[in-house]
Amino acid sequence: MGFFRRDKKSAQSARERLQLVLIHDRTDLTPAELDVLKNELIAVIARHIHIDPDAVRIELEHEGREQRLVADIPLRNAEKRR
Amino acid sequence: MSAKVITVTSGKGGVGKTTTVANLAVALALTGDRVVCIDGDIGLRNLDVILGLENRIVYDLVDVVEGRCRLRQAMIRDKKLSNLFLIPAAQTRDKNAVSPSDMVRVCDELRPDFDWVLIDSPAGIERGFRYAIAPADQAIIVTNPEVSAVRDADRVIGLLEAEEKGSPSLIINRLDVNMVRRNEMLSAEDVVDLLAIRLIGIVPEDDRVLIASNRGRPVVLDEAAVTARVFQNIARRLKGEDVPFIDLGNRGLWSRLFSGRR
Ligand SMILES: Nc1ncnc2c1ncn2[C@@H]1O[C@H](COP(=O)(O)OP(=O)(O)OP(=O)(O)O)[C@@H](O)[C@H]1O
Numbered sequence: 346m347g348f349f350r351r352d353k354k355s356a357q358s359a360r361e362r363l364q365l366v367l368i369h370d371r372t373d374l375t376p377a378e379l380d381v382l383k384n385e386l387i388a389v390i391a392r393h394i395h396i397d398p399d400a401v402r403i404e405l406e407h408e409g410r411e412q413r414l415v416a417d418i419p420l421r422n423a424e425k426r427r
Numbered sequence: 428m429s430a431k432v433i434t435v436t437s438g439k440g441g442v443g444k445t446t447t448v449a450n451l452a453v454a455l456a457l458t459g460d461r462v463v464c465i466d467g468d469i470g471l472r473n474l475d476v477i478l479g480l481e482n483r484i485v486y487d488l489v490d491v492v493e494g495r496c497r498l499r500q501a502m503i504r505d506k507k508l509s510n511l512f513l514i515p516a517a518q519t520r521d522k523n524a525v526s527p528s529d530m531v532r533v534c535d536e537l538r539p540d541f542d543w544v545l546i547d548s549p550a551g552i553e554r555g556f557r558y559a560i561a562p563a564d565q566a567i568i569v570t571n572p573e574v575s576a577v578r579d580a581d582r583v584i585g586l587l588e589a590e591e592k593g594s595p596s597l598i599i600n601r602l603d604v605n606m607v608r609r610n611e612m613l614s615a616e617d618v619v620d621l622l623a624i625r626l627i628g629i630v631p632e633d634d635r636v637l638i639a640s641n642r643g644r645p646v647v648l649d650e651a652a653v654t655a656r657v658f659q660n661i662a663r664r665l666k667g668e669d670v671p672f673i674d675l676g677n678r679g680l681w682s683r684l685f686s687g688r689r
């Protein structure tokens with residue numbers, strides 16, 4: 346290993362690129378489509394409960410060959426009733 | 428006794444399917460099992476030359492399917508191993524000459540007399556792939572540690588799952604340990620993590636594979652080659668043995684000098 350910072354080794358690029366490509370191949374969702382889906386999900390949820398859209402995390406995860414869409418949506422306390 | 432039918436497929440072309448079928452067929456036959464391999468690559472016949480049997484062909488798979496000969500007449504016996512047979516592909520026809528149900532019928536006729544039927548699938552995911560996997564009890568995916576080959580392998584695994592062929596086994600071919608060590612090639616672990624199927628073999632990049640194909644004598648018969656042991660071990664795994672993976676990591680100059688003794 347060198348003393349100077351070097352470009353990322355190509356095996357790591359291959360790994361990272363494949364991780365993304367495979368998720369999207371398997372789900373038949375492009376990254377752009379996934380973004381649209383996330384935004385629509387957030388909008389629907391925000392209509393029913395008070396959330397901070399910036400704190401929402403919605404990601405495709407995989408376990409073995411199974412993909413799942415995992416959402417972590419922190420809820421705000423209902424301080425005031427309207 | 429009834430044969431197990433195994434189809435070797437990959438999605439991407441040129442990754443080593445034919446090499447794998449030839450070597451596993453010989454390796455299984457060396458253990459005494461009765462083996463027949465079928466060249467499913469109609470129009471691009473290759474398995475015959477890799478096995479060194481090209482001069483013996485009279486009838487082929489399409490002749491069988493179209494009723495011009497009996498199955499037995501299209502089976503070529505290996506020169507040395509009397510328990511190894513090849514059913515060659517037709518060279519002047521195309522993939523439309525065979526259907527999935529034709530392959531199922533041919534394999535059903537072979538099953539009672541053999542322990543193994545190995546099918547060499549053509550590249551791609553079209554008709555040739557479809558008929559090649561139709562009779563399979565199990566599929567083996569061959570890939571190279573390379574982005575496009577792994578991606579295509581993943582697609583084929585998805586198709587096999589959709590066909591309810593169960594989870595296929597994986598052979599990673601042409602791994603260059605020195606490149607992996609320099610972090611310039613995906614490692615076997617990387618590929619297994621990505622594809623998430625059972626690994627049954629890691630075949631190194633080896634000049635002897637080409638030399639073997641020049642001679643028409645599969646590398647598994649080359650006693651000095653590590654790759655010969657690699658294929659023998661894959662055959663043992665297919666037979667249900669739990670065989671540890673060979674450490675390909677110490678292939679420096681020193682061990683290369685002594686590779687004949689390993
Ligand atoms: N482990 C290896 N080391 C070096 N060369 C190899 C190795 N495996 C295969 N090759 C070479 O790669 C080339 C392609 O191999 P092969 O014909 O087995 O692939 P294939 O998947 O059957 O191709 P196709 O999709 O065209 O049928 C051949 O020239 C072969 O000699």
Ligand SMILES: [Mg+2]
Nearest residue numbers: 444445468473
């Ligand atoms: Mg081939």
